[in-house]
Amino acid sequence: MKFRNFRDFFAVKGEIPLDQNADPSSTPFVVTLTNANGLIYAGVLLPGEFEMKGKRFSYKNKEAKVGPGPGGLFKVQLKPAKSGLWRFKIQAFADDLTAATLPEMTVTVTVAGSTYQSTALYKKTKKGWKLDRFPLR
Numbered sequence: 001m002k003f004r005n006f007r008d009f010f011a012v013k014g015e016i017p018l019d020q021n022a023d024p025s026s027t028p029f030v031v032t033l034t035n036a037n038g039l040i041y042a043g044v045l046l047p048g049e050f051e052m053k054g055k056r057f058s059y060k061n062k063e064a065k066v067g068p069g070p071g072g073l074f075k076v077q078l079k080p081a082k083s084g085l086w087r088f089k090i091q092a093f094a095d096d097l098t099a100a101t102l103p104e105m106t107v108t109v110t111v112a113g114s115t116y117q118s119t120a121l122y123k124k125t126k127k128g129w130k131l132d133r134f135p136l137r
Helices: none
Strands: 008-016 029-035 038-045 051-053 056-060 071-080 086-094 104-111 114-121 123-125 128-130
Touching (some): 008 029, 008 104, 008 114, 029 071, 086 104
Antiparallel strands (some): 008 086, 051 056, 056 071, 071 086, 104 114, 123 128
């Protein structure tokens, strides 16, 4: 997570035990970031907003980064891995992530009707918070 002059940036990646035959584009995709004080960020993709590229489900919205409005989900990728898990990458922009004042934060991802959640301690940096890889399972 980076605090910036124009829009703050939030990114998370990891693996989830989603069924290999799941269709992430058939139900809403939801990601939230919270701490003990409440909601920091929430992003939603509606059914059908993912694009199939091979075996990968992708979403990209350039307006979230530079356009008018409050930001939002910028890039989301989901793909089945050989391990039997699904790998995901999420990037989002928001006008204000300054509610991220505590190092313990929880990311919740809802995809294909299943919800995955992980809480971890982030490391404070000059411009925000950092966690290398989220153990979301």
